[in-house]
Amino acid sequence: MSIDRRDFLKGALGGGALLATATGAQARDNKPMPPEAVGLLFDSTLCIGCKACVAACKEANNMPPEFSTSEKLWDTPLDLSGKTLNVIKLYKDGTGAQKDSEKDGFAFMKNSCLHCADPSCVSACPVSAMSKDPVTGIVSYDKDKCMGCRYCVAACPFNVPRFQYDTPTPQISKCQLCRHRMKDGKYAACAEVCPTGATLFGKVKDLKAEANRRLALKPGEETSFPRGNLTTHDQSPHVAKTPNYVHHIYGDKEVGGTQVIRLSAVPFEKLGLRKLPERSFAAQSETIQHTLYTGMALPIAFLGVLGFIAKRNTKNDPDKKEGGSDV
Structure with a gap:
Protein backbone atom coordinates (compact mmCIF):
# COMPACT_ATOMS: atom_id res chain seq x y z
CA MET A 1 0.00 0.00 0.00
CA ASP A 29 -5.45 34.20 30.93
CA ASN A 30 -2.30 34.06 33.01
CA LYS A 31 -2.86 32.69 36.48
CA PRO A 32 -2.50 35.41 39.14
CA MET A 33 0.22 35.49 41.76
CA PRO A 34 -0.97 34.77 45.33
CA PRO A 35 -1.43 38.07 47.23
CA GLU A 36 0.98 37.01 50.00
CA ALA A 37 3.53 35.35 47.71
CA VAL A 38 7.14 35.44 48.86
CA GLY A 39 10.24 35.67 46.74
CA LEU A 40 13.57 37.36 46.14
CA LEU A 41 14.85 40.63 44.74
CA PHE A 42 18.28 40.26 43.19
CA ASP A 43 20.07 43.54 42.54
CA SER A 44 23.02 42.85 40.25
CA THR A 45 24.62 46.20 41.09
CA LEU A 46 25.01 45.20 44.74
CA CYS A 47 26.48 41.75 44.04
CA ILE A 48 30.21 41.48 44.65
CA GLY A 49 30.56 37.91 43.39
CA CYS A 50 31.52 36.45 46.77
CA LYS A 51 29.26 33.39 46.19
CA ALA A 52 28.30 33.21 49.84
CA CYS A 53 24.77 32.55 48.57
CA VAL A 54 25.97 29.50 46.63
CA ALA A 55 27.71 28.03 49.69
CA ALA A 56 24.74 28.77 51.97
CA CYS A 57 22.34 27.17 49.50
CA LYS A 58 24.45 24.01 49.37
CA GLU A 59 24.57 23.77 53.16
CA ALA A 60 20.87 24.50 53.69
CA ASN A 61 19.77 21.94 51.10
CA ASN A 62 22.39 19.26 51.76
CA MET A 63 23.73 19.48 48.21
CA PRO A 64 27.12 17.93 47.40
CA PRO A 65 30.05 19.94 46.03
CA GLU A 66 30.58 20.18 42.30
CA PHE A 67 34.07 20.43 40.85
CA SER A 68 35.05 22.13 37.60
CA THR A 69 38.82 22.11 38.22
CA SER A 70 41.24 19.20 38.42
CA GLU A 71 42.39 20.11 41.94
CA LYS A 72 38.95 19.56 43.50
CA LEU A 73 39.83 21.75 46.45
CA TRP A 74 36.51 23.57 46.74
CA ASP A 75 33.02 23.72 45.29
CA THR A 76 33.22 25.30 41.81
CA PRO A 77 29.91 24.87 39.97
CA LEU A 78 29.66 26.52 36.56
CA ASP A 79 25.92 26.25 36.12
CA LEU A 80 22.74 24.91 37.66
CA SER A 81 22.78 21.12 37.83
CA GLY A 82 21.58 18.14 39.81
CA LYS A 83 24.00 19.24 42.52
CA THR A 84 23.65 23.01 42.37
CA LEU A 85 20.43 25.00 42.90
CA ASN A 86 21.88 28.50 42.82
CA VAL A 87 24.88 29.91 40.95
CA ILE A 88 26.51 33.29 40.31
CA LYS A 89 27.63 34.02 36.76
CA LEU A 90 29.92 36.75 35.46
CA TYR A 91 29.39 39.10 32.54
CA LYS A 92 32.55 40.73 31.18
CA ASP A 93 33.16 43.00 28.21
CA GLY A 94 36.52 44.23 26.91
CA THR A 95 38.89 45.20 29.68
CA GLY A 96 36.28 44.55 32.38
CA ALA A 97 37.57 47.58 34.27
CA GLN A 98 34.26 49.12 35.33
CA LYS A 99 31.67 47.35 37.44
CA ASP A 100 28.11 47.42 36.12
CA SER A 101 29.17 48.88 32.79
CA GLU A 102 28.02 47.27 29.55
CA LYS A 103 31.18 48.39 27.72
CA ASP A 104 34.60 47.47 29.14
CA GLY A 105 32.86 46.41 32.32
CA PHE A 106 31.59 43.47 34.32
CA ALA A 107 28.52 42.46 36.29
CA PHE A 108 27.16 39.48 38.18
CA MET A 109 23.90 37.59 37.77
CA LYS A 110 22.31 35.08 40.12
CA ASN A 111 20.66 32.07 38.49
CA SER A 112 18.05 29.99 40.31
CA CYS A 113 14.34 29.14 40.06
CA LEU A 114 12.21 32.24 39.52
CA HIS A 115 8.99 30.69 40.93
CA CYS A 116 6.71 31.82 38.11
CA ALA A 117 3.20 33.01 38.89
CA ASP A 118 1.94 30.67 36.16
CA PRO A 119 4.70 28.04 36.00
CA SER A 120 5.21 25.95 32.88
CA CYS A 121 6.78 23.14 34.90
CA VAL A 122 3.60 22.71 36.95
CA SER A 123 1.45 22.80 33.83
CA ALA A 124 3.61 20.23 32.03
CA CYS A 125 3.99 17.74 34.90
CA PRO A 126 1.57 14.82 34.31
CA VAL A 127 1.71 13.50 37.89
CA SER A 128 1.67 16.75 39.94
CA ALA A 129 5.22 16.26 41.15
CA MET A 130 5.59 19.99 40.54
CA SER A 131 3.11 22.15 42.43
CA LYS A 132 2.58 25.78 43.38
CA ASP A 133 1.67 26.69 46.95
CA PRO A 134 -1.57 28.72 46.94
CA VAL A 135 -0.35 30.97 49.79
CA THR A 136 3.41 31.43 49.40
CA GLY A 137 3.46 30.80 45.66
CA ILE A 138 6.58 28.67 46.03
CA VAL A 139 6.97 26.15 43.20
CA SER A 140 7.94 22.91 44.90
CA TYR A 141 8.92 19.42 43.82
CA ASP A 142 7.83 16.06 45.25
CA LYS A 143 10.32 13.34 44.39
CA ASP A 144 7.93 10.62 45.56
CA LYS A 145 5.44 11.55 42.82
CA CYS A 146 7.99 12.12 40.07
CA MET A 147 8.18 9.51 37.29
CA GLY A 148 11.29 11.00 35.68
CA CYS A 149 9.69 12.17 32.41
CA ARG A 150 11.57 15.49 32.54
CA TYR A 151 8.72 17.42 30.93
CA CYS A 152 9.41 20.17 33.47
CA VAL A 153 12.97 20.47 32.20
CA ALA A 154 11.76 20.98 28.63
CA ALA A 155 8.90 23.31 29.60
CA CYS A 156 10.77 25.86 31.73
CA PRO A 157 11.48 29.09 29.80
CA PHE A 158 14.41 29.81 32.12
CA ASN A 159 16.12 26.42 31.83
CA VAL A 160 16.05 25.89 35.59
CA PRO A 161 14.96 22.35 36.59
CA ARG A 162 17.82 19.90 36.20
CA PHE A 163 17.83 16.10 36.20
CA GLN A 164 20.32 14.00 38.14
CA TYR A 165 21.98 11.73 35.60
CA ASP A 166 24.75 10.37 37.82
CA THR A 167 22.70 8.39 40.34
CA PRO A 168 20.64 5.17 40.15
CA THR A 169 17.77 6.99 41.89
CA PRO A 170 17.63 10.31 40.01
CA GLN A 171 15.33 13.21 40.73
CA ILE A 172 14.75 16.80 39.63
CA SER A 173 16.78 19.53 41.34
CA LYS A 174 15.58 23.12 41.64
CA CYS A 175 15.44 25.91 44.21
CA GLN A 176 12.39 25.64 46.47
CA LEU A 177 13.14 28.90 48.28
CA CYS A 178 14.24 26.99 51.39
CA ARG A 179 10.60 26.27 52.25
CA HIS A 180 11.75 23.59 54.69
CA ARG A 181 13.34 26.34 56.81
CA MET A 182 10.22 28.49 57.04
CA LYS A 183 8.53 26.36 59.68
CA ASP A 184 11.35 27.42 62.02
CA GLY A 185 10.91 31.11 61.23
CA LYS A 186 13.83 31.19 58.81
CA TYR A 187 13.92 32.13 55.13
CA ALA A 188 15.97 31.60 51.98
CA ALA A 189 19.57 30.95 52.99
CA CYS A 190 20.97 32.85 50.01
CA ALA A 191 19.35 36.08 51.21
CA GLU A 192 20.22 35.45 54.84
CA VAL A 193 23.98 35.41 54.18
CA CYS A 194 24.28 38.06 51.45
CA PRO A 195 26.60 40.76 52.87
CA THR A 196 25.37 43.62 50.65
CA GLY A 197 21.67 42.83 50.29
CA ALA A 198 22.09 41.93 46.62
CA THR A 199 19.74 39.03 47.35
CA LEU A 200 16.78 40.18 49.43
CA PHE A 201 13.91 38.01 50.71
CA GLY A 202 10.35 39.19 51.37
CA LYS A 203 6.80 39.36 50.11
CA VAL A 204 6.75 39.98 46.37
CA LYS A 205 4.54 43.05 46.69
CA ASP A 206 7.09 44.60 49.10
CA LEU A 207 10.02 43.58 46.92
CA LYS A 208 8.43 45.25 43.89
CA ALA A 209 7.85 48.42 45.90
CA GLU A 210 11.52 48.39 46.94
CA ALA A 211 12.62 47.80 43.34
CA ASN A 212 10.52 50.74 42.14
CA ARG A 213 11.96 52.92 44.92
CA ARG A 214 15.46 52.20 43.66
CA LEU A 215 14.55 52.90 40.05
CA ALA A 216 13.18 56.29 41.09
CA LEU A 217 16.42 57.34 42.79
CA LYS A 218 18.91 59.65 41.10
CA PRO A 219 22.14 57.89 40.01
CA GLY A 220 24.97 58.70 42.41
CA GLU A 221 22.56 59.46 45.26
CA GLU A 222 23.48 57.71 48.51
CA THR A 223 20.78 55.42 49.86
CA SER A 224 20.17 52.51 52.20
CA PHE A 225 19.65 49.04 50.76
CA PRO A 226 17.81 46.58 53.05
CA ARG A 227 19.47 43.23 53.73
CA GLY A 228 18.17 39.81 54.69
CA ASN A 229 14.38 39.77 55.10
CA LEU A 230 12.60 42.89 53.85
CA THR A 231 9.43 41.98 55.72
CA THR A 232 11.04 41.65 59.16
CA HIS A 233 14.06 43.97 58.68
CA ASP A 234 16.20 41.47 60.59
CA GLN A 235 19.51 42.96 59.43
CA SER A 236 20.99 46.44 59.32
CA PRO A 237 20.92 48.06 55.85
CA HIS A 238 23.81 48.43 53.44
CA VAL A 239 24.58 52.03 52.46
CA ALA A 240 25.84 52.75 48.94
CA LYS A 241 25.42 55.09 45.98
CA THR A 242 22.58 54.49 43.55
CA PRO A 243 23.76 53.05 40.22
CA ASN A 244 22.44 53.93 36.79
CA TYR A 245 19.81 51.20 36.58
CA VAL A 246 18.21 49.78 33.47
CA HIS A 247 14.64 50.99 34.05
CA HIS A 248 12.99 47.63 34.05
CA ILE A 249 12.20 45.04 36.71
CA TYR A 250 12.93 41.67 35.13
CA GLY A 251 10.21 39.26 36.21
CA ASP A 252 7.55 41.89 36.76
CA LYS A 253 5.70 40.96 33.56
CA GLU A 254 7.75 38.25 31.83
CA VAL A 255 5.69 35.07 31.20
CA GLY A 256 3.00 36.29 33.57
CA GLY A 257 5.37 37.48 36.30
CA THR A 258 7.84 35.74 38.59
CA GLN A 259 8.42 35.81 42.34
CA VAL A 260 12.15 36.28 41.89
CA ILE A 261 12.67 39.71 40.34
CA ARG A 262 15.88 41.37 39.20
CA LEU A 263 17.49 44.78 38.78
CA SER A 264 20.61 45.58 36.79
CA ALA A 265 22.65 48.40 35.31
CA VAL A 266 23.64 46.19 32.36
CA PRO A 267 21.00 45.13 29.79
CA PHE A 268 19.42 41.89 30.95
CA GLU A 269 20.07 40.20 27.61
CA LYS A 270 23.81 40.61 28.25
CA LEU A 271 23.35 38.75 31.55
CA GLY A 272 21.68 35.76 29.92
CA LEU A 273 18.07 36.80 30.51
CA ARG A 274 16.21 36.70 27.21
CA LYS A 275 13.20 38.78 26.27
CA LEU A 276 9.98 36.93 26.93
CA PRO A 277 6.31 37.67 26.27
CA GLU A 278 3.93 38.74 29.02
CA ARG A 279 1.63 35.81 28.41
CA SER A 280 2.78 32.67 30.20
CA PHE A 281 3.86 29.66 28.19
CA ALA A 282 1.50 27.54 30.30
Missing part, protein backbone atom coordinates in the same frame (compact mmCIF):
# COMPACT_ATOMS: atom_id res chain seq x y z
CA SER A 2 1.42 3.39 -0.99
CA ILE A 3 0.38 6.90 -0.01
CA ASP A 4 1.33 9.75 -2.30
CA ARG A 5 1.63 13.37 -1.24
CA ARG A 6 -1.63 14.46 -2.90
CA ASP A 7 -3.67 11.77 -1.18
CA PHE A 8 -2.18 12.60 2.19
CA LEU A 9 -2.96 16.30 1.79
CA LYS A 10 -6.52 15.54 0.72
CA GLY A 11 -6.98 13.40 3.80
CA ALA A 12 -5.39 16.02 6.02
CA LEU A 13 -7.74 18.66 4.65
CA GLY A 14 -10.69 16.42 5.38
CA GLY A 15 -9.50 16.01 8.94
CA GLY A 16 -8.89 19.74 9.18
CA ALA A 17 -12.51 20.36 8.33
CA LEU A 18 -13.47 18.39 11.41
CA LEU A 19 -11.17 20.52 13.51
CA ALA A 20 -12.69 23.66 12.08
CA THR A 21 -16.18 22.57 13.04
CA ALA A 22 -15.17 21.50 16.56
CA THR A 23 -16.16 23.72 19.47
CA GLY A 24 -13.22 26.04 20.24
CA ALA A 25 -11.86 26.29 23.76
CA GLN A 26 -11.71 29.68 25.43
CA ALA A 27 -8.14 30.99 25.63
CA ARG A 28 -7.22 31.29 29.29
CA ALA A 283 -1.49 29.65 29.22
CA GLN A 284 -0.48 29.31 25.57
CA SER A 285 0.12 25.56 25.63
CA GLU A 286 -3.01 24.76 27.62
CA THR A 287 -5.15 26.86 25.29
CA ILE A 288 -3.79 24.98 22.26
CA GLN A 289 -4.27 21.60 23.94
CA HIS A 290 -7.80 22.37 25.05
CA THR A 291 -8.72 23.66 21.59
CA LEU A 292 -7.40 20.53 19.87
CA TYR A 293 -8.99 18.09 22.28
CA THR A 294 -12.34 19.83 22.87
CA GLY A 295 -15.02 17.41 21.68
CA MET A 296 -12.23 14.95 20.81
CA ALA A 297 -11.53 17.09 17.71
CA LEU A 298 -7.90 16.05 17.22
CA PRO A 299 -8.44 12.28 17.61
CA ILE A 300 -11.48 12.46 15.28
CA ALA A 301 -9.48 14.43 12.71
CA PHE A 302 -6.63 11.91 12.88
CA LEU A 303 -9.03 8.99 12.46
CA GLY A 304 -10.62 10.85 9.56
CA VAL A 305 -7.27 11.05 7.77
CA LEU A 306 -6.60 7.35 8.35
CA GLY A 307 -10.11 6.40 7.21
CA PHE A 308 -9.79 8.38 3.99
CA ILE A 309 -6.46 6.77 3.15
CA ALA A 310 -7.73 3.28 3.96
CA LYS A 311 -10.85 3.74 1.83
CA ARG A 312 -8.87 5.10 -1.10
CA ASN A 313 -6.36 2.25 -1.06
CA THR A 314 -9.03 -0.43 -0.66
CA LYS A 315 -10.99 0.99 -3.60
CA ASN A 316 -7.94 1.03 -5.87
CA ASP A 317 -6.51 -2.32 -4.84
CA PRO A 318 -5.89 -4.24 -8.12
CA ASP A 319 -6.11 -7.57 -6.29
CA LYS A 320 -9.73 -6.87 -5.31
CA LYS A 321 -12.28 -8.13 -7.85
CA GLU A 322 -15.82 -6.80 -7.83
CA GLY A 323 -17.93 -9.43 -6.11
CA GLY A 324 -14.84 -11.59 -5.74
CA SER A 325 -13.27 -13.23 -2.75
CA ASP A 326 -9.92 -13.05 -1.05
CA VAL A 327 -9.82 -16.86 -0.75
Whole structure:
Protein backbone atom coordinates (compact mmCIF):
# COMPACT_ATOMS: atom_id res chain seq x y z
CA MET A 1 0.00 0.00 0.00
CA SER A 2 1.42 3.39 -0.99
CA ILE A 3 0.38 6.90 -0.01
CA ASP A 4 1.33 9.75 -2.30
CA ARG A 5 1.63 13.37 -1.24
CA ARG A 6 -1.63 14.46 -2.90
CA ASP A 7 -3.67 11.77 -1.18
CA PHE A 8 -2.18 12.60 2.19
CA LEU A 9 -2.96 16.30 1.79
CA LYS A 10 -6.52 15.54 0.72
CA GLY A 11 -6.98 13.40 3.80
CA ALA A 12 -5.39 16.02 6.02
CA LEU A 13 -7.74 18.66 4.65
CA GLY A 14 -10.69 16.42 5.38
CA GLY A 15 -9.50 16.01 8.94
CA GLY A 16 -8.89 19.74 9.18
CA ALA A 17 -12.51 20.36 8.33
CA LEU A 18 -13.47 18.39 11.41
CA LEU A 19 -11.17 20.52 13.51
CA ALA A 20 -12.69 23.66 12.08
CA THR A 21 -16.18 22.57 13.04
CA ALA A 22 -15.17 21.50 16.56
CA THR A 23 -16.16 23.72 19.47
CA GLY A 24 -13.22 26.04 20.24
CA ALA A 25 -11.86 26.29 23.76
CA GLN A 26 -11.71 29.68 25.43
CA ALA A 27 -8.14 30.99 25.63
CA ARG A 28 -7.22 31.29 29.29
CA ASP A 29 -5.45 34.20 30.93
CA ASN A 30 -2.30 34.06 33.01
CA LYS A 31 -2.86 32.69 36.48
CA PRO A 32 -2.50 35.41 39.14
CA MET A 33 0.22 35.49 41.76
CA PRO A 34 -0.97 34.77 45.33
CA PRO A 35 -1.43 38.07 47.23
CA GLU A 36 0.98 37.01 50.00
CA ALA A 37 3.53 35.35 47.71
CA VAL A 38 7.14 35.44 48.86
CA GLY A 39 10.24 35.67 46.74
CA LEU A 40 13.57 37.36 46.14
CA LEU A 41 14.85 40.63 44.74
CA PHE A 42 18.28 40.26 43.19
CA ASP A 43 20.07 43.54 42.54
CA SER A 44 23.02 42.85 40.25
CA THR A 45 24.62 46.20 41.09
CA LEU A 46 25.01 45.20 44.74
CA CYS A 47 26.48 41.75 44.04
CA ILE A 48 30.21 41.48 44.65
CA GLY A 49 30.56 37.91 43.39
CA CYS A 50 31.52 36.45 46.77
CA LYS A 51 29.26 33.39 46.19
CA ALA A 52 28.30 33.21 49.84
CA CYS A 53 24.77 32.55 48.57
CA VAL A 54 25.97 29.50 46.63
CA ALA A 55 27.71 28.03 49.69
CA ALA A 56 24.74 28.77 51.97
CA CYS A 57 22.34 27.17 49.50
CA LYS A 58 24.45 24.01 49.37
CA GLU A 59 24.57 23.77 53.16
CA ALA A 60 20.87 24.50 53.69
CA ASN A 61 19.77 21.94 51.10
CA ASN A 62 22.39 19.26 51.76
CA MET A 63 23.73 19.48 48.21
CA PRO A 64 27.12 17.93 47.40
CA PRO A 65 30.05 19.94 46.03
CA GLU A 66 30.58 20.18 42.30
CA PHE A 67 34.07 20.43 40.85
CA SER A 68 35.05 22.13 37.60
CA THR A 69 38.82 22.11 38.22
CA SER A 70 41.24 19.20 38.42
CA GLU A 71 42.39 20.11 41.94
CA LYS A 72 38.95 19.56 43.50
CA LEU A 73 39.83 21.75 46.45
CA TRP A 74 36.51 23.57 46.74
CA ASP A 75 33.02 23.72 45.29
CA THR A 76 33.22 25.30 41.81
CA PRO A 77 29.91 24.87 39.97
CA LEU A 78 29.66 26.52 36.56
CA ASP A 79 25.92 26.25 36.12
CA LEU A 80 22.74 24.91 37.66
CA SER A 81 22.78 21.12 37.83
CA GLY A 82 21.58 18.14 39.81
CA LYS A 83 24.00 19.24 42.52
CA THR A 84 23.65 23.01 42.37
CA LEU A 85 20.43 25.00 42.90
CA ASN A 86 21.88 28.50 42.82
CA VAL A 87 24.88 29.91 40.95
CA ILE A 88 26.51 33.29 40.31
CA LYS A 89 27.63 34.02 36.76
CA LEU A 90 29.92 36.75 35.46
CA TYR A 91 29.39 39.10 32.54
CA LYS A 92 32.55 40.73 31.18
CA ASP A 93 33.16 43.00 28.21
CA GLY A 94 36.52 44.23 26.91
CA THR A 95 38.89 45.20 29.68
CA GLY A 96 36.28 44.55 32.38
CA ALA A 97 37.57 47.58 34.27
CA GLN A 98 34.26 49.12 35.33
CA LYS A 99 31.67 47.35 37.44
CA ASP A 100 28.11 47.42 36.12
CA SER A 101 29.17 48.88 32.79
CA GLU A 102 28.02 47.27 29.55
CA LYS A 103 31.18 48.39 27.72
CA ASP A 104 34.60 47.47 29.14
CA GLY A 105 32.86 46.41 32.32
CA PHE A 106 31.59 43.47 34.32
CA ALA A 107 28.52 42.46 36.29
CA PHE A 108 27.16 39.48 38.18
CA MET A 109 23.90 37.59 37.77
CA LYS A 110 22.31 35.08 40.12
CA ASN A 111 20.66 32.07 38.49
CA SER A 112 18.05 29.99 40.31
CA CYS A 113 14.34 29.14 40.06
CA LEU A 114 12.21 32.24 39.52
CA HIS A 115 8.99 30.69 40.93
CA CYS A 116 6.71 31.82 38.11
CA ALA A 117 3.20 33.01 38.89
CA ASP A 118 1.94 30.67 36.16
CA PRO A 119 4.70 28.04 36.00
CA SER A 120 5.21 25.95 32.88
CA CYS A 121 6.78 23.14 34.90
CA VAL A 122 3.60 22.71 36.95
CA SER A 123 1.45 22.80 33.83
CA ALA A 124 3.61 20.23 32.03
CA CYS A 125 3.99 17.74 34.90
CA PRO A 126 1.57 14.82 34.31
CA VAL A 127 1.71 13.50 37.89
CA SER A 128 1.67 16.75 39.94
CA ALA A 129 5.22 16.26 41.15
CA MET A 130 5.59 19.99 40.54
CA SER A 131 3.11 22.15 42.43
CA LYS A 132 2.58 25.78 43.38
CA ASP A 133 1.67 26.69 46.95
CA PRO A 134 -1.57 28.72 46.94
CA VAL A 135 -0.35 30.97 49.79
CA THR A 136 3.41 31.43 49.40
CA GLY A 137 3.46 30.80 45.66
CA ILE A 138 6.58 28.67 46.03
CA VAL A 139 6.97 26.15 43.20
CA SER A 140 7.94 22.91 44.90
CA TYR A 141 8.92 19.42 43.82
CA ASP A 142 7.83 16.06 45.25
CA LYS A 143 10.32 13.34 44.39
CA ASP A 144 7.93 10.62 45.56
CA LYS A 145 5.44 11.55 42.82
CA CYS A 146 7.99 12.12 40.07
CA MET A 147 8.18 9.51 37.29
CA GLY A 148 11.29 11.00 35.68
CA CYS A 149 9.69 12.17 32.41
CA ARG A 150 11.57 15.49 32.54
CA TYR A 151 8.72 17.42 30.93
CA CYS A 152 9.41 20.17 33.47
CA VAL A 153 12.97 20.47 32.20
CA ALA A 154 11.76 20.98 28.63
CA ALA A 155 8.90 23.31 29.60
CA CYS A 156 10.77 25.86 31.73
CA PRO A 157 11.48 29.09 29.80
CA PHE A 158 14.41 29.81 32.12
CA ASN A 159 16.12 26.42 31.83
CA VAL A 160 16.05 25.89 35.59
CA PRO A 161 14.96 22.35 36.59
CA ARG A 162 17.82 19.90 36.20
CA PHE A 163 17.83 16.10 36.20
CA GLN A 164 20.32 14.00 38.14
CA TYR A 165 21.98 11.73 35.60
CA ASP A 166 24.75 10.37 37.82
CA THR A 167 22.70 8.39 40.34
CA PRO A 168 20.64 5.17 40.15
CA THR A 169 17.77 6.99 41.89
CA PRO A 170 17.63 10.31 40.01
CA GLN A 171 15.33 13.21 40.73
CA ILE A 172 14.75 16.80 39.63
CA SER A 173 16.78 19.53 41.34
CA LYS A 174 15.58 23.12 41.64
CA CYS A 175 15.44 25.91 44.21
CA GLN A 176 12.39 25.64 46.47
CA LEU A 177 13.14 28.90 48.28
CA CYS A 178 14.24 26.99 51.39
CA ARG A 179 10.60 26.27 52.25
CA HIS A 180 11.75 23.59 54.69
CA ARG A 181 13.34 26.34 56.81
CA MET A 182 10.22 28.49 57.04
CA LYS A 183 8.53 26.36 59.68
CA ASP A 184 11.35 27.42 62.02
CA GLY A 185 10.91 31.11 61.23
CA LYS A 186 13.83 31.19 58.81
CA TYR A 187 13.92 32.13 55.13
CA ALA A 188 15.97 31.60 51.98
CA ALA A 189 19.57 30.95 52.99
CA CYS A 190 20.97 32.85 50.01
CA ALA A 191 19.35 36.08 51.21
CA GLU A 192 20.22 35.45 54.84
CA VAL A 193 23.98 35.41 54.18
CA CYS A 194 24.28 38.06 51.45
CA PRO A 195 26.60 40.76 52.87
CA THR A 196 25.37 43.62 50.65
CA GLY A 197 21.67 42.83 50.29
CA ALA A 198 22.09 41.93 46.62
CA THR A 199 19.74 39.03 47.35
CA LEU A 200 16.78 40.18 49.43
CA PHE A 201 13.91 38.01 50.71
CA GLY A 202 10.35 39.19 51.37
CA LYS A 203 6.80 39.36 50.11
CA VAL A 204 6.75 39.98 46.37
CA LYS A 205 4.54 43.05 46.69
CA ASP A 206 7.09 44.60 49.10
CA LEU A 207 10.02 43.58 46.92
CA LYS A 208 8.43 45.25 43.89
CA ALA A 209 7.85 48.42 45.90
CA GLU A 210 11.52 48.39 46.94
CA ALA A 211 12.62 47.80 43.34
CA ASN A 212 10.52 50.74 42.14
CA ARG A 213 11.96 52.92 44.92
CA ARG A 214 15.46 52.20 43.66
CA LEU A 215 14.55 52.90 40.05
CA ALA A 216 13.18 56.29 41.09
CA LEU A 217 16.42 57.34 42.79
CA LYS A 218 18.91 59.65 41.10
CA PRO A 219 22.14 57.89 40.01
CA GLY A 220 24.97 58.70 42.41
CA GLU A 221 22.56 59.46 45.26
CA GLU A 222 23.48 57.71 48.51
CA THR A 223 20.78 55.42 49.86
CA SER A 224 20.17 52.51 52.20
CA PHE A 225 19.65 49.04 50.76
CA PRO A 226 17.81 46.58 53.05
CA ARG A 227 19.47 43.23 53.73
CA GLY A 228 18.17 39.81 54.69
CA ASN A 229 14.38 39.77 55.10
CA LEU A 230 12.60 42.89 53.85
CA THR A 231 9.43 41.98 55.72
CA THR A 232 11.04 41.65 59.16
CA HIS A 233 14.06 43.97 58.68
CA ASP A 234 16.20 41.47 60.59
CA GLN A 235 19.51 42.96 59.43
CA SER A 236 20.99 46.44 59.32
CA PRO A 237 20.92 48.06 55.85
CA HIS A 238 23.81 48.43 53.44
CA VAL A 239 24.58 52.03 52.46
CA ALA A 240 25.84 52.75 48.94
CA LYS A 241 25.42 55.09 45.98
CA THR A 242 22.58 54.49 43.55
CA PRO A 243 23.76 53.05 40.22
CA ASN A 244 22.44 53.93 36.79
CA TYR A 245 19.81 51.20 36.58
CA VAL A 246 18.21 49.78 33.47
CA HIS A 247 14.64 50.99 34.05
CA HIS A 248 12.99 47.63 34.05
CA ILE A 249 12.20 45.04 36.71
CA TYR A 250 12.93 41.67 35.13
CA GLY A 251 10.21 39.26 36.21
CA ASP A 252 7.55 41.89 36.76
CA LYS A 253 5.70 40.96 33.56
CA GLU A 254 7.75 38.25 31.83
CA VAL A 255 5.69 35.07 31.20
CA GLY A 256 3.00 36.29 33.57
CA GLY A 257 5.37 37.48 36.30
CA THR A 258 7.84 35.74 38.59
CA GLN A 259 8.42 35.81 42.34
CA VAL A 260 12.15 36.28 41.89
CA ILE A 261 12.67 39.71 40.34
CA ARG A 262 15.88 41.37 39.20
CA LEU A 263 17.49 44.78 38.78
CA SER A 264 20.61 45.58 36.79
CA ALA A 265 22.65 48.40 35.31
CA VAL A 266 23.64 46.19 32.36
CA PRO A 267 21.00 45.13 29.79
CA PHE A 268 19.42 41.89 30.95
CA GLU A 269 20.07 40.20 27.61
CA LYS A 270 23.81 40.61 28.25
CA LEU A 271 23.35 38.75 31.55
CA GLY A 272 21.68 35.76 29.92
CA LEU A 273 18.07 36.80 30.51
CA ARG A 274 16.21 36.70 27.21
CA LYS A 275 13.20 38.78 26.27
CA LEU A 276 9.98 36.93 26.93
CA PRO A 277 6.31 37.67 26.27
CA GLU A 278 3.93 38.74 29.02
CA ARG A 279 1.63 35.81 28.41
CA SER A 280 2.78 32.67 30.20
CA PHE A 281 3.86 29.66 28.19
CA ALA A 282 1.50 27.54 30.30
CA ALA A 283 -1.49 29.65 29.22
CA GLN A 284 -0.48 29.31 25.57
CA SER A 285 0.12 25.56 25.63
CA GLU A 286 -3.01 24.76 27.62
CA THR A 287 -5.15 26.86 25.29
CA ILE A 288 -3.79 24.98 22.26
CA GLN A 289 -4.27 21.60 23.94
CA HIS A 290 -7.80 22.37 25.05
CA THR A 291 -8.72 23.66 21.59
CA LEU A 292 -7.40 20.53 19.87
CA TYR A 293 -8.99 18.09 22.28
CA THR A 294 -12.34 19.83 22.87
CA GLY A 295 -15.02 17.41 21.68
CA MET A 296 -12.23 14.95 20.81
CA ALA A 297 -11.53 17.09 17.71
CA LEU A 298 -7.90 16.05 17.22
CA PRO A 299 -8.44 12.28 17.61
CA ILE A 300 -11.48 12.46 15.28
CA ALA A 301 -9.48 14.43 12.71
CA PHE A 302 -6.63 11.91 12.88
CA LEU A 303 -9.03 8.99 12.46
CA GLY A 304 -10.62 10.85 9.56
CA VAL A 305 -7.27 11.05 7.77
CA LEU A 306 -6.60 7.35 8.35
CA GLY A 307 -10.11 6.40 7.21
CA PHE A 308 -9.79 8.38 3.99
CA ILE A 309 -6.46 6.77 3.15
CA ALA A 310 -7.73 3.28 3.96
CA LYS A 311 -10.85 3.74 1.83
CA ARG A 312 -8.87 5.10 -1.10
CA ASN A 313 -6.36 2.25 -1.06
CA THR A 314 -9.03 -0.43 -0.66
CA LYS A 315 -10.99 0.99 -3.60
CA ASN A 316 -7.94 1.03 -5.87
CA ASP A 317 -6.51 -2.32 -4.84
CA PRO A 318 -5.89 -4.24 -8.12
CA ASP A 319 -6.11 -7.57 -6.29
CA LYS A 320 -9.73 -6.87 -5.31
CA LYS A 321 -12.28 -8.13 -7.85
CA GLU A 322 -15.82 -6.80 -7.83
CA GLY A 323 -17.93 -9.43 -6.11
CA GLY A 324 -14.84 -11.59 -5.74
CA SER A 325 -13.27 -13.23 -2.75
CA ASP A 326 -9.92 -13.05 -1.05
CA VAL A 327 -9.82 -16.86 -0.75
